[in-house]
Amino acid sequence: MKCPACNTSLAVIKLQGVSLDVCRGGCGGIWFDNFELKKFEVPRPSTAELLNIPTNPAIQVDPAKKRNCPRCENVPMMRHYYSITRQVQVDHCPSCGGYWLDAGELAAIQGEYKSGVGKTHPTRAFVSGAVAAKPGQVPVPSPATNDRTREIGNIISFINPIE
Numbered sequence: 001m002k003c004p005a006c007n008t009s010l011a012v013i014k015l016q017g018v019s020l021d022v023c024r025g026g027c028g029g030i031w032f033d034n035f036e037l038k039k040f041e042v043p044r045p046s047t048a049e050l051l052n053i054p055t056n057p058a059i060q061v062d063p064a065k066k067r068n069c070p071r072c073e074n075v076p077m078m079r080h081y082y083s084i085t086r087q088v089q090v091d092h093c094p095s096c097g098g099y100w101l102d103a104g105e106l107a108a109i110q111g112e113y114k115s116g117v118g119k120t121h122p123t124r125a126f127v128s129g130a131v132a133a134k135p136g137q138v139p140v141p142s143p144a145t146n147d148r149t150r151e152i153g154n155i156i157s158f159i160n161p162i163e
Contacts, residue, residue: 004067004077004091004100005029006059016046021070027103028055031070034097043110051107067100069093085112 001010001021008026012019016039021031030050032040040047069075077091077100088108091100101109 001031001070003027003029004070005061005065005102008056008059010070013049015049016040016044020050022050022053024054025056027059027061028053029061029103030101030106032099032101033071037099037101037109040106041109042113047106047110051110053103055103061102063102067091069096069098070100071096071098082109083112087112 002008003010003023003026006023006027006029008023010021010031011024013022014020018036018039020036023029030053040050066079067077069077072093072095075093075095077093079089079091082088082090082105088105090105090109092098093100
């Protein structure tokens with residue numbers, strides 16, 4: 001497979017029983033097949049190798065450039081935030097479900113989830129804020145709350161469309 005960011009051949013490494021494709025000597029990106037990224041989002045000593053992939057400083061990657069999936073080749077990946085905290089944008093293949101992470105993005109994701117508890121905290125905070133009205137009072141939603149409510153409605157409609 002070729003790197004979707006710099007076109008370098010990807011090298012295979014095996015960690016925690018999972019074969020991963022890394023851009024060693026290129027841009028330092030990592031390809032995770034469907035469901036593999038979940039195994040690496042919480043930091044562990046065994047994942048240190050993924051945080052220090054050798055790169056070529058002469059290779060400059062344009063983060064705004066659309067990329068095709070390295071597994072599906074001609075399928076463009078979608079760029080979106082990895083979690084509700086909206087701190088890390090990743091490239092995701094809508095066909096095979098794989099993820100491409102540029103150099104530094106895995107470390108940023110692991111920084112969000114230093115423990116498994118960090119994965120649910122942002123969701124709990126959002127839901128608590130959305131339903132925190134006092135009994136007998138009708139909250140007046142702010143424009144930001146209206147936008148978030150609309151986003152949640154769109155997500156629910158996408159996941160479970162009404163026919």
